[in-house]
Amino acid sequence: MSNTLAGALWRYRGFILGSVRREFQARYRNSLLGGTWAVLQPLAMIVVYTVIFAELMRARLPGMDSAYAYSIYLCSGLLTWGLFSEIVTRGQGVFLDNGNMIKKLNFPRICLPAIAVLNALVNFGITFAIFIAFLLLSGSFPGWVVFCAIPVLLVQIAFAAGLGIIAGVLNVFFRDVGQLIGIVLQFWFWFTPIVYSAATLPAPVQRLLSLNPMAPLIQSYQGIFLYGKVPQWAQLVPVTLVAIALCATGLMLFRRRAGEMVDEL
Amino acid sequence: MSDIRVTGLGKAYKIYPSQWARLAEWILPFAGKRHETHWVLQDIDFELKPGEAVGIVGSNGAGKSTLLKMMAGTVRPSRGDIQIGGRVAALLELGMGFHPEFTGRQNVIMNGQLQGLSLEEIDDLMPQIEAFAEIGEYIDLPVRTYSSGMQMRLAFSVATAQRPDVLIVDEALSVGDSYFQHKSFERIRSFRKAGTTLLIVSHDRYAIQTVCDRAILLDKGRIRMQGEPVDVLDYYNALMAEREFETVKQATLADGRISTISGTGEVSIIDAQLLGEDGKPADSVQVGEHLRLVVKVRATSEVPRLVLGFMIKDRLGHCMYGINSHRLEAPLMDVKAGEGATYTFHFDAGLGKGSYAISLSLSREDSHIDKNYEWRDNALLFHVFNHGKENFVGCNWLDARLEVVRDERESCRA
Numbered sequence: 001m002s003n004t005l006a007g008a009l010w011r012y013r014g015f016i017l018g019s020v021r022r023e024f025q026a027r028y029r030n031s032l033l034g035g036t037w038a039v040l041q042p043l044a045m046i047v048v049y050t051v052i053f054a055e056l057m058r059a060r061l062p063g064m065d066s067a068y069a070y071s072i073y074l075c076s077g078l079l080t081w082g083l084f085s086e087i088v089t090r091g092q093g094v095f096l097d098n099g100n101m102i103k104k105l106n107f108p109r110i111c112l113p114a115i116a117v118l119n120a121l122v123n124f125g126i127t128f129a130i131f132i133a134f135l136l137l138s139g140s141f142p143g144w145v146v147f148c149a150i151p152v153l154l155v156q157i158a159f160a161a162g163l164g165i166i167a168g169v170l171n172v173f174f175r176d177v178g179q180l181i182g183i184v185l186q187f188w189f190w191f192t193p194i195v196y197s198a199a200t201l202p203a204p205v206q207r208l209l210s211l212n213p214m215a216p217l218i219q220s221y222q223g224i225f226l227y228g229k230v231p232q233w234a235q236l237v238p239v240t241l242v243a244i245a246l247c248a249t250g251l252m253l254f255r256r257r258a259g260e261m262v263d264e265l
Numbered sequence: 266m267s268d269i270r271v272t273g274l275g276k277a278y279k280i281y282p283s284q285w286a287r288l289a290e291w292i293l294p295f296a297g298k299r300h301e302t303h304w305v306l307q308d309i310d311f312e313l314k315p316g317e318a319v320g321i322v323g324s325n326g327a328g329k330s331t332l333l334k335m336m337a338g339t340v341r342p343s344r345g346d347i348q349i350g351g352r353v354a355a356l357l358e359l360g361m362g363f364h365p366e367f368t369g370r371q372n373v374i375m376n377g378q379l380q381g382l383s384l385e386e387i388d389d390l391m392p393q394i395e396a397f398a399e400i401g402e403y404i405d406l407p408v409r410t411y412s413s414g415m416q417m418r419l420a421f422s423v424a425t426a427q428r429p430d431v432l433i434v435d436e437a438l439s440v441g442d443s444y445f446q447h448k449s450f451e452r453i454r455s456f457r458k459a460g461t462t463l464l465i466v467s468h469d470r471y472a473i474q475t476v477c478d479r480a481i482l483l484d485k486g487r488i489r490m491q492g493e494p495v496d497v498l499d500y501y502n503a504l505m506a507e508r509e510f511e512t513v514k515q516a517t518l519a520d521g522r523i524s525t526i527s528g529t530g531e532v533s534i535i536d537a538q539l540l541g542e543d544g545k546p547a548d549s550v551q552v553g554e555h556l557r558l559v560v561k562v563r564a565t566s567e568v569p570r571l572v573l574g575f576m577i578k579d580r581l582g583h584c585m586y587g588i589n590s591h592r593l594e595a596p597l598m599d600v601k602a603g604e605g606a607t608y609t610f611h612f613d614a615g616l617g618k619g620s621y622a623i624s625l626s627l628s629r630e631d632s633h634i635d636k637n638y639e640w641r642d643n644a645l646l647f648h649v650f651n652h653g654k655e656n657f658v659g660c661n662w663l664d665a666r667l668e669v670v671r672d673e674r675e676s677c678r679a
Contacts, residue, residue, distance in 0.1 A: 101362035106338035259341030
């Protein structure tokens, strides 16, 4: 089954890549600065967090005395969480928002979530490049260990895409899902050690936190970018399995409901 | 070029009493069905030979659009099978799934890519698409700024940029102005000549009659009739007027045309004759001959108002002339049960050579849509011959006179 889906994605690669480019262009079409905004947005975020937390609030992480330590900690979690939440949010709306197209054109529907994921990746790519530039400029670049982020990212993308497709299909039939996802993501964000450090929490809460599949992913990024540590791969095994299971469930759900979905749009 | 074969096709939608019922069915798969199945199409069987053009007619909700969507592949059939080969281009309703924020040009590219074209191929086709759509500078503006007519122009131009093997058109053309309609029909006709199979839904009788070889009438999700466009459209027309007690009958006439009789039967036509100048029933008529149409009717129940009308149609079903006793200001009021009447229309056969049919209608008002006592399509047939008159072309005899004045001075100067 995945063969035919993969084949469809390959045959329609021109359409997929074209759509990603067009959406990016369309977003900045009527603006004077155009694509610059894609850079300014994340830049502003990094500056705000650095200034407010590192300089004004003097937030410090235990055992780190660099002025930028907390900022790097925050950004490595926030940016990657941003990617996760963007994929899930886009995935959740991908079939509903493209209902018009789905009803009138005959094409492999699986292209739509692929476009959504790629769009999120484009945004993330820009943001991430700025983050790397910030690390280099502030002299905090951790070295070649950054390449360890790639497998972590892949797991995270699979996890997010699986969740996004499931939410996307369900949302066509139950509009509640879209609303629910928004709320869940907010709680999930604060339940993940992004703004705070897991080490500062009491032991029972820490155990609870270990059930959160996003926690080891985010902690891996923080380890890589702040401490220059190679992730503890064993800790990523459960979330990898969950990601695979979610993708399989998502694709199965999609295959089973794709026909009925058109009737509901 | 491909055969299209549709067998046992059906489409049902699930209707749940509430969202909770749907949820229950999803999470308790063994607890049984909680939805009702609503069939919008059932037992659809037909075949199309390569290059054939078929029109689909039927009232709103008859299932025409659902059928075309299944043929185009966007909606999945609940039952049955569709075999369709070659490149299929479909224009389903307005806009073709254009993205409102993208420009016309971007949408054209996107659409082309969805048709499986490469960027180079789209680049090659672009000037031709732009020229055909005639939307000028709008091509570089977002589609949301387009009027519905402009969207349709662009959609048609993209879908037909390359000649498809099968072209599916749903109603879309009715949005355009008459200039563009004409232009798009020209293109459709040229595709037909080149061998494209055409499947079209339209409420425009003229469009179906002139383009299609065959028509299929859908009624309440089933095929009610298929055959010659003229016959199917007549039947459809009669069906439109169908009320609770109405019946529809059809009989094949000597020349293969089908006569359709429908109506409530409260008043019916007992006898209808077309009389020539010699007072004898005429089925061969001279151009300009004085004719009398004599129609005897009788009421089987009491009706408040009665109007008799007749219409002369040519071989393709185009109306040549029609009039009724309402428009001639002679409706009969308060007709009793059992009462009869004889109508005589006098007119001259100002028609061109060819064969014509007269349809008759008995109704309460001007239109048979309101209350149709009896509608009789192709009640009488006659042929028009031209012996005595000048040898003109066309379907109307306008009795043109000619004056020619030669100006010899002009020719001298030249």
